[in-house]
Amino acid sequence: MEIKTNRVYDFMSIRRYWIAFSLIMSVLSAILIWKPGPRYGIDFMGGTELTVQFNSAVSTDDIRQALERMGNERPEVVPTASAQRPNEFIIRVEKTSSLSNAERDSIKRETERRLAATPDRGSLGDFRLSPGGDHLIVQINGGDMSGTDVASLLRDAGANVRGDTAIQMGARDEHRWQVPLVGVGDRIFRQLTGSRDQGGLGVEGRLNASVWVSPKAGKELRDAAVRAVAYSIVFIMIFVAFRFDLRFAPGGVLALTHDALVTLGFFVVTRKEVTISTVAAILTVVGYSMNDTIIVYDRIRENLARRKNARMLDVINISVSEMLSRTILTSTTVVLSVAAFAIIGTGVIRDFAWAMIVGVVAGTYSSIYVAAPFTEWIDTRFFHTPDAAAPAGETASTSA
């Protein structure tokens, strides 16, 4: 089988429309990335971690499906492989509990009022909500209260305290307490152990812990990835300028930026979660896009050397036409290799595959309609502008 490509197609005659299209897509993506911004997953935002022990055997997949039915996206369900605690699972969801500022202030005021009303109970010092909103930190100076006293004090003040006792922090004479609150973890647990027709599992269990969990990868990872890509762009520009020509470097970088923006924009539009895997997917897209652009550049370079008098636009048309069969074949095989993940894969893998497909299509397209025209524009704008030596059709006939 063979895709015949002896003709030269005039790709560049319609470049204005495609440049406009790329520009709109990139700007739109950039705006969306800025606002509303990507939806960061539990990897970046943290979430709530429940430790649940069921009374009888449950499968990881059943729990996950039940959680997804309740509207938790990408829940992590991890069985603890412990003989003493069978059927125990660690469940991570991205939802977090939080009190509103008004609620917090009202509890604080009420606590102060109640302390002041009773003599010898001390005064309220530090009063804070923990970063994840799953517990309060209170300091009661001067009084000598027990953990249960503190818990009931805060419960009376309107806080939804979990359990009967507060946990002492630091030395005894610091009078600092951690007061666990009922939150999203308890709600999820109730739903999960609820009956089957209400979306639960119909299995009783015990909630051993429910805490806020910090992000796996903070801003540091994201920033490190962005910084690394920025540095590699600089090095790639130097390499391209050295191996090819100064004219080629900006186009390649523009194409690469376009592809990364569009892929991330796709995540924003489809409201898919951005996770550590997404960062890897975007890095892969950047790599693919660069490779593809360089291969198109290579042919342009070869044809430029062969046809000294031809217009740059004609050379691009000839080169892209010559490469058409390769472009179709390669992008088809690459898409084929990940398409199966996008269709039959689940969760993170499916998102990863979709990012790859969007990125590969963008990467292939941008080599032709972003990198090449921009190189041509730089050529005519800043370098020499040779008079058209021959019309496109004629030059092409020599190559066939």
Next chain:
Amino acid sequence: MNRGWYWRLGLVLASIVAAFAVLWPNIPKVSTPWARQHIPFRLNEGLDIRGGARLSYDVQIGQAIGERRNRQIEDVREQLARDFRIHRGQDRLTPDEVTQLAQRVTLTALSNNRQFAVRFRDAADVSKITSDFLSRRGLVRVSSSGSTVVLSLRQEEVTQLEDTAVRQAVETITNRVDELAIKETSITARGETIVVEVPGQNESEFNRIRDIIRRTARLEFKILDDESTVLQDITSGRVPQGVTAPTDHPTPPSLPEGISLQSEPTTAGRGRNVMASFLYATGADARQKLQTYLDAIRPFIPEGRQILMGKADRAQNAAPGSPESWRTYTVFSVAQVDGSMISDAQVALDPQDNHPYVQLQFNRRGAEVFDRVTNENVKKRFAIVLDERVNSAPVIRQRISGGNASITLGADDPQSVLREANELMVVLRAGALPAPLSEGKQDYIGPTLGSDTIRNAQHAMLVGIGLVLAFMAIYYGAAGWIANSAVLVNLLMQLAALALFGATITLPGLAGLALTVGMSVDNNVLINERIREELHAGKSIRAAVDAGYNHAFTAIFDGHVTTFISGVVLLQYGTGPVKGFAVTLLIGIIANLFTGVFATRVVFDWLVRGLKVKRLLGVAAQKA
């Protein structure tokens, strides 16, 4: 066929055999016990596929607060020394200045970890502690009676420490895990608990990681006070000079059995030969016994001094398994140099006896301070203190410029010394923990992805690769199988390389691998399409293959070098998962170049030169 071709064929076959050998123990049904025992390379499955261990640690914030309080004590001491015109400039106090200052004022840490007492000799000096003095340092006055003022850290500072200590500890642990090149580890905090999830099933590997994470790794350099008579005084029941005995213990506790007071000849400055006293204990519980006694005599240690412990007999060749000996060192408590002044640490081998040691490189400030301090203390001993234990106490023979120092690790068997040296290097490079960690429970956890998800992904991978192979076979016919073989060999080599580097396989990693398979086809497409073009242009089969490879190569090479550059940059500047991604990318590029360009050429050359085929890639040659 010429000789060069046979060499190339040999190289290709040898690489395939080598790749298979590396992977052998990892292939179910094919591997044998012999292979599992003798070939150490494993493909590790990540937390998502296989699960692993879940280690939890509690950050002892109380200790971090105490530590901050202790630093405040040193700052206040320095400021008072300036106020009393004993000290000038921004450097740390010298031992002499500390002794002088002790005549005017003493500072003591109190049992409440945020408070300390300042006791002036002259009650009039209390006025030196002005409210401006306190607010500038974030301190508050708790009480004041006569010549004694009790100061405390502000609540805001304590709160801030609580907020940052856990975050800093997570950062430090992340750095250490990065240094150890453990892939795909998850490090998260829950309140004051840090949970580290490590993939794998290897118990001894978990133990190693646990030890490294737990080390506080606080490194300090302190000067020894070898002329001190404190230990002689205390052990003979006298209260040392300048010490106010606590009211409930008027005399220091006497030496318990098993600890002896000993002395050794050393120098305490130029031309000052002295006999330095130290406590010594040997036996199974020597360390514990000595520690208990040191805790008991702490109230009798004068201002600015500290008694630290270290292993004795480090240099002698003690037989393995012989009881441990521990001894004390009397030092000035001001740390002259600390871990923050180190820029790098490396394991090196002593050329004389091949013993590993850790070489420290100071940063600029560290080098300056080290140079000055060694110059001021020639012929005195200098203790290298790691986590409150004296590692060694060499005599400073001369001023040391150039910013290097080394930590020796005793004379146990070279294997364990090397292991310790490597651990030390890792923790010193990654930095100290802001507070000690106490170890919580260790659990094993199952895979984070359910079995159906993993099964789906495996199916997807097989379907994806199958589609690519089928597509190539249909499009290029027989020659498509050259490309297909290249793809399969490529996959084999990438997996072998991952096993060789001990990389961890995760599901997104597998998807990435499927993508590289797709990309490796690109090389063959480029070459094949180019050969077809050359054939259409009227070249002979041989000439078309040569031209096809030569022309396609510049494109492939430039494309791969560009991607390689970005891989190296990602490896250099990325962290954690980004680094892991970079390794996979670099491996993929090299495997692509080898299989896609070098290996397929061997087959094409055989076709055109050996078999002398008349048709290639569905195109008949127009010329012979």
